[in-house]
Amino acid sequence: MRNALAIDQMRSKIRYQLLDQAGAPRNFRLLWLFLFAVACFVAYFLLSSPSTNGVFNPLKPDARNPITYEQVMKDLRNEIDQRNVIINELQQDLEKMELKNDFKNLYRRRPETDHVDCGRILSGDKVYLESVSGKNRIKIVENDQLDMSCAAIMNRILPPGSNLKPLKNGVAFARIVYADYEMIEKQIQMSYHPQNSFCFAIDKKAPPQFHERLRVMAACLPNVLLLPDEESVDSAGHNINSAHYNCMRVLINKPGWNYVILLQNHDLITKSVYELEQVYEWLGGANDVEITPEAGRLDNKFKWDPKSLKMFRNATGIDEVILNGKMKFAKGAAQGSLSRAAVDWMVRTADLTTYIDQWNKGGFGVDEQFIQSFQVSSDLGMPGHFTDECLKQGKKADFVSRMSQWKYGDSDKCGSKTVRHAICLLGIEDFRTLAAYPNLMFNKMIPSFDYAIVECSAELLHNRTFLGQEDHKLEEDYYKNMINVLYHKNHLDPNFKLECTPSYTKWAARDYPL
Structure with a gap:
């Protein structure tokens, strides 16, 4: 039966499963900010430390390393931005699909019975049953203006x-x-x-x-x-x-x-x-x-x-x-x-x-x-x-x-x-x-x-x-x-x-x- 919380949980689960490789966009950005900070720290450490014993520093330009640190970070940021755009588009498409499927499969009630939780009655909730039976029984309100097209x-x-x-x-x-x-x-x-x-x-x-x-x-x-x-x-x-x-x-x-x-x-x-x-x-x-x-x-x-x-x-x-x-x-x-x-x-x-x-x-x-x-x-x-x-x-x-x-x-x-x-x-x-x-x-x-x-x-x-x-x-x-x-x-x-x-x-x- 209809249950808004269950639908929201289902949506969250579907999003999690389909975006498993990338995570949700917000978490994705936090992760990359953390990695960016780590990269900055490593870069600072390597650049500020002298090269000894012939150790090669990949972020310090020399004849063997023509790519600069700035270029590496620029490429990295561009890649992150591109991935974020793709993830946002996928999430929007997924939400549209979910909303469409939810609407398609949702049973449409009359106003008189819109509040009735049939699932609780089916499961044997006798306390809830009392709220819609006996003196609380729901009768139809006939629609004299029913659209008959x-x-x-x-x-x-x-x-x-x-x-x-x-x-x-x-x-x-x-x-x-x-x-x-x-x-x-x-x-x-x-x-x-x-x-x-x-x-x-x-x-x-x-x-x-x-x-x-x-x-x-x-x-x-x-x-x-x-x-x-x-x-x-x-x-x-x-x-x-x-x-x-x-x-x-x-x-x-x-x-x-x-x-x-x-x-x-x-x-x-x-x-x-x-x-x-x-x-x-x-x-x-x-x-x-x-x-x-x-x-x-x-x-x-x-x-x-x-x-x-x-x-x-x-x-x-x-x-x-x-x-x-x-x-x-x-x-x-x-x-x-x-x-x-x-x-x-x-x-x-x-x-x-x-x-x-x-x-x-x-x-x-x-x-x-x-x-x-x-x-x-x-x-x-x-x-x-x-x-x-x-x-x-x-x-x-x-x-x-x-x-x-x-x-x-x-x-x-x-x-x-x-x-x-x-x-x-x-x-x-x-x-x-x-x-x-x-x-x-x-x-x-x-x-x-x-x-x-x-x-x-x-x-x-x-x-x-x-x-x-x-x-x-x-x-x-x-x-x-x-x-x-x-x-x-x-x-x-x-x-x-x-x-x-x-x-x-x-x-x-x-x-x-x-």
Whole structure:
């Protein structure tokens, strides 16, 4: 994190190393003044002492020594002056380079959070944490005069000099939004890469200014897509699935990504672009979807077999047992990670419009049976799918795409001591947890409640992306040994036996908050 003293010490160290042969200019002059005094003393001694026994005095002119003492000292002074000029020029160039690099790599804060030392919080300084939490909690002050020119937007998202390395595979982000534009823009900044793609579905009820700002941003950035058709979404989940599905339809035509992550307005990405790329490579094509038992919300007045749902665009060759059999169902978060192959299947092989419409006629939690049901219906053949075997055993498979803390009426167990709709609102008290956990996003963060957690998270990802900061190493064994990953890798092997209990401690069983 930013530390002026550390930067000054770094500058001093760099100068010392690069100018090691000559020293700093002031010390250099003192050294030569000392040598000059010694030379004068030696010269005086030799000139004032008589030459005896044929001893040759190099500073006393004679036939063998035509160079005078004055000429020697003049040449010496000229050489010193020339070296000093070169050293001064080198030092000036070095300082310019350092200032340029410092500015380029420095994360730029908002005025509200400029005083927050995220590094002290990350290191576990609980006394300091109290100064920016609780009654001292920092809320966003929205900028009604925000510069929305393309140059200003791009400067905020990717400042000049921010160099990004090429990705083997990008990531697509499908997000449903309705408020807090500046936080949404911050989310793009935190995950921005030219090879990544961003799709936004705006709630029809969102304020006009929010609509306009999203439209302007999408017009400025070629990898930001805005759905033209807007629907009204609500906390019961209505139109959430159709918005995500429409984003998939658009994103599948964008090259370069191999996973899509489904998000909502106040989800915050917690891994850098390079970390996301690595995690998805370790998942190896397996989808990451929360799987819990279906909660009795299924409306049986509708038919739920693939044929009645007109699920397959071309049903030729598909077993009649599958086409006429009732689907399997599960429940979970609307957020998740799907492989590109899964999205291609959902969009081009299948047509899920009727399925989504039937669920959308329900009363509550209608968005929680979408990707889950296709994930457990292995006979449908969605790439990266899982199975319902663990549900039958009463065991819950791990899920890392989203971290949320459900606390029903017990806010004291939340880091922020605050609950909304039975979920902990995340504050700056959760920063150390966010940095350490294996999850790809945290839910939920509301800037009008606590903006310091958003800003410190953004600075954390900035430092991981542009400064190579490695505060917490990615847990490779964790991702590779998730049950859904092992199933995806081995389920075609007739000798494979699914173990629904993982070999590691799931993140949900870890201490919270850290």
